[in-house]
Structure formats: C-alpha cells, structure tokens
Amino acid sequence: MSQKHYVDVDETPQISKLLPLSIQHLFAMFGSTVLVPILTGLDVATALFTSGIGTLLFLWITKGKIPNYLGSSFAFIGPIIAVTASHGVGTALLGCFLSGIVYIIVAGIVKKAGVKWLDKVLPPVVIASVIVVIGLSLAGVAVDMATKVTVDGQSQMSLTSIEISLVTMLITILAAVMLRGFLGLIPILIGIITGYVYTLIRHPELIDFQKVVTADWFVAPPFKFGEVMGVIGNGSAWIAALVIAPVAFVTLAEHLGHLLVTSKVMDRDLMKNPGLHRSLLGDGIATSLAAFIGGPPATTYGENIGVLAITRVYSKVVIGLAAVFAILFAFIGKISALLMTIPTPVLGGVSIILFGIIAAQGLRMYVEHKVDFANKRNMIVAAAILVTGIGGYKISFAGGGLFSDLTIDNIAFSTFLGIFLHLILPGKESAMGEASREDEKQIA
Numbered sequence: 001m002s003q004k005h006y007v008d009v010d011e012t013p014q015i016s017k018l019l020p021l022s023i024q025h026l027f028a029m030f031g032s033t034v035l036v037p038i039l040t041g042l043d044v045a046t047a048l049f050t051s052g053i054g055t056l057l058f059l060w061i062t063k064g065k066i067p068n069y070l071g072s073s074f075a076f077i078g079p080i081i082a083v084t085a086s087h088g089v090g091t092a093l094l095g096c097f098l099s100g101i102v103y104i105i106v107a108g109i110v111k112k113a114g115v116k117w118l119d120k121v122l123p124p125v126v127i128a129s130v131i132v133v134i135g136l137s138l139a140g141v142a143v144d145m146a147t148k149v150t151v152d153g154q155s156q157m158s159l160t161s162i163e164i165s166l167v168t169m170l171i172t173i174l175a176a177v178m179l180r181g182f183l184g185l186i187p188i189l190i191g192i193i194t195g196y197v198y199t200l201i202r203h204p205e206l207i208d209f210q211k212v213v214t215a216d217w218f219v220a221p222p223f224k225f226g227e228v229m230g231v232i233g234n235g236s237a238w239i240a241a242l243v244i245a246p247v248a249f250v251t252l253a254e255h256l257g258h259l260l261v262t263s264k265v266m267d268r269d270l271m272k273n274p275g276l277h278r279s280l281l282g283d284g285i286a287t288s289l290a291a292f293i294g295g296p297p298a299t300t301y302g303e304n305i306g307v308l309a310i311t312r313v314y315s316k317v318v319i320g321l322a323a324v325f326a327i328l329f330a331f332i333g334k335i336s337a338l339l340m341t342i343p344t345p346v347l348g349g350v351s352i353i354l355f356g357i358i359a360a361q362g363l364r365m366y367v368e369h370k371v372d373f374a375n376k377r378n379m380i381v382a383a384a385i386l387v388t389g390i391g392g393y394k395i396s397f398a399g400g401g402l403f404s405d406l407t408i409d410n411i412a413f414s415t416f417l418g419i420f421l422h423l424i425l426p427g428k429e430s431a432m433g434e435a436s437r438e439d440e441k442q443i444a
Contacts (some may be wrong), residue, residue: 002400006312009065013315013421017182019059021313024189026329028303028354029071029322030339031145031347036072036296040080043294044340045330047072050295052326054286055319059299061282061418062225064316065274067308069323070263070384077213079244080296087240090227095236095244096291097228102248103255103284110278118271123431125261126418128365129382133389134257134302135359142355144350157185160203161345168195174426176310176353179269185311188350195346207341215337224294248287251299251399253285253412258300264361306354309361375430381421389414 007013013334021146029051037047054070076096083092146165149158160442175183183190199206231237259279263270270279279300308314329335366373373379392410400417422431 007315007318009067009314009316011038011315012317013313017185018315018318018321020186021311021315021318022325024186024311025069025304025307025322026325027192027320027339027342028188028307028350029069029301029326031072031342031344031351032301032303033326036074036077040078040092041084042080042296042298043222045219045293045333045336046223046293046327047290048336049221049223049330050118050286050290050293051298052306052323052330053293054290054298055323055326057289058279058282059316059320059323060276061285063274065277066259066262066270066282067266067299067314067319068258068279069304069319070298071282071301071304072296073251073287073368075247075254075299076244076297079134079247083240083243083369087237088231089224090231090235091234093224093228093291094231095241095293096297097099097288098241098245099248099251099297100284100286100288100291101281102245103252103287103303106132106248106252107277107280107284110280111275115271115276118276121419122260123382123422123428124369124425124429125371126364126385126415126422128362128369128371129385129418130257130389130411130415131264131362131365132321132359133362133364133385133411134254134388135260135355135357136386137257137392137410138302138351138355139332139359139390142351145344146352147345147348149344156203158345160206161348164195164199164203164206164343164345165349165352167198168192168346169352171195172353175281185313187310188307188354191350192342192346195349196342197207199343199346203343206343209341212334212337212341215333217334219333219336220332222294225292227294228292251297252280253415255280255300257411257415258302261302261358261361262300262308264365265305288409300360303351303354307356309357310353318377369432372430375427377425377427377430381418381425381431384421385414385418 012018033051036043037044050442051071058066058068058070076099080092080094083095144155146169147157147162148155149161166192171194172187174395175187175190179187256276259276269324283298283300290298292297329339373382389410393413394410395413422428
C-alpha cells in the first residue's frame, strides 16, 4: 500500500504545527501584498484586511477545495495610478470594482459552457509552458530583490544584499531538503527567520525598529466605503473607470494559470471539481469587495502556491488561519510595522526558491505527459510561449481613448499567443503528449 505524503484540504494539523504553517503563508504573501498599496497610494492595513477577507470568501465559494491565498494584484498598479491622478481614487476603485464584476460574469458563462472546451485550447504543451512562464517571468523580480538596493531612487547592485539573500536561500534549501518531520514543512519560515536574525547580527543598520516603536498597538484601517458610492452617479467617472475594468481580461489568464499550477501541485483536476467557475467567482467577489472597502484588487498568489508545492500541506485551515492573521495584523500596528522591517534581500532569497518551484512544476508536466519535442510543432509553440513570457513581452496602450494605460502583461500575452498558435497550426494531436493519447486509448 502506498503511503500518503501530503496533508489534504480537509485535514487539520495539530495546533503546534498549524500556527507556524499559517505564518509561513503570511510571510510568503506579505512583501508583494503590501507593495501594491504602497505604489498606488492605497492603505497597507486595508490591503492586508481585504486580502484576508478575500481569501476566506474564496475558500468558502470554492468549498475549501482550492487552498489558494489571495493578495494584491500587480496588474492593476499602472491603471490605478493613472486614473487616480486624473479622476481621483474613487473612480479608480470603481474601475477595480467593475473588474470584479467582469470576473463574476465570466464565471457565469463558464458554468453554462463547462470546461471541456479548455481541453481543446489548452493541451499539455501549452499548459506546461505557461506554468514555466508564471514561475520564471518573476525570476527577475526575485533576483532584483535578492541582489540590489535602491539609492536615491536608483537601483544598484549590493554585495550586502547578495550576502543576505544567499544565506537565506541556502538555509531555505537545506531546511527543505535535509530536515525531516514538521521542520521539513516550514523551510520558508525557517529561511526568513534565519535571514532576519543574520541581518540583525551582520547588518543591523538595515533593520529600522523605530517604526515599530512609534507604531500604535491598535489601528483602524481607513476603509473607504464612501469613495465608490461617491462617484457611482457620475457619468464621467464611469467612462474613466472603464479604463481599469478591461484589466480583468488580462488577469483572467493569470488566474487560469495559477489554477492549473495548483491542480498540478495537488495532482487533481480543480478545473472540474470544485470548478473553474467557482474559483473565478471567488476571485471576482474578493476583487469587488476589496475595491468597495478601499483595497487593491485580489488575485491568487504564486508565492503561496510555491509554499504548497514545497510543503505538500494543502489544508484549507492553514490557509484560512493565515487569512485570519492578515485581518488581525491589519488592526495591530506594531505587528504590521514589524513585518515591514523584514529586509528585502531576505524576501528575495526565498522568492527565488518559490518562483523556481512553480517553473519546475511545468517542467514536470512536460515529462509526465511525454510531450514530444522532436516534433517541430511542439518546439515552436513552447518556444513562442517561453520567450515572450519569460522575456517580458508586453503590449501597452498609451495616449487617450478607452484603453489608455491598459497593459497586457507578459503572462497573459504568452498564454493568448500559445492558444492562438495551437489553434491555427496543423497536427493538434501531437500537442496532447504521448501520455494523454495513451489515456484516451484506454478510455476508448
């Protein structure tokens, strides 16, 4: 009898293991989630609160079967900044609210149409390539965090950052590979704590505790319930908000990719059970609610999917408790301030591992489905997806008009390109992979 080597969604670890497992997920998402409000002028505490509430809603809507954490979406940064500057934050939040509605509408369409059509447009060679892109397209971000420092607004290489990130990364790798039992399940947490302590000892000047000292114990996030309601009757605000709403079509591709990665990590078809329509609905409601409260739009997080892949702990309780912690920390100023003191190179060191793990899942899919790269068609489709996605091929609409300041990011573009090439090129059966064709023969 084969032994199960994972903790499933309906299982709950002991409290002594549950707390650090949840905190590990909180640390994984924290840096990126708070960066979005910092860049867009929204409130950090509100972003933490909406990420927690959004995650709990997502878990409920997906019946607890998709253990994804929802954090702030980077795709909306540019449009939020542009619309806020020209029409105010209320109009920008209205646009984000409408983006969530787009998700909800698409979820309804998917529920009616089903997901069988996805098998035709997303064969293994396309899915695996997109998964690799999701991981490696973030490689530059992780490496910049790990090796550079910003001085007078300019990013430059820093030996100190390299030192800290290498120590953090090495400890994380050793913890993941060599530790057994419970300690082997929290390598990210061990890496971050070790990197933090190492920085305190070797480079204490990089950690500023003054912000922790001056922060209040209790803070009420400045929710902006009235911002969206204040512009909802303004026709010009609606027109400007429509600049942001189409971004939903870009993040839909990212959402689909993340769900495919999670399915591969968990070795089950989440597209069918609980269903793509449920995950889209959960993400859409979380996005609209966040905007209504005053937070940035929500999205599933690659960092946390990486944690799932390393730990093989899929418990919905672990993710749910991480969301509860995020909500609580939104009201506890000193803890939020303490988390903000985590050095960027420390987060960069663990991010290298997390993003790499996602890419490795795509490579694993190539192997498991026996994708034939001796076939010229498969090579071309994979090459186009990988180079445009990893290379950062983006399309930005500048100037005036409805789609001004809209950017189709590299992940979305490479996904659309891969689907397009698969649909127009002859020899579609080769894209399924030998393993998939063998399964079809057995079923027949």
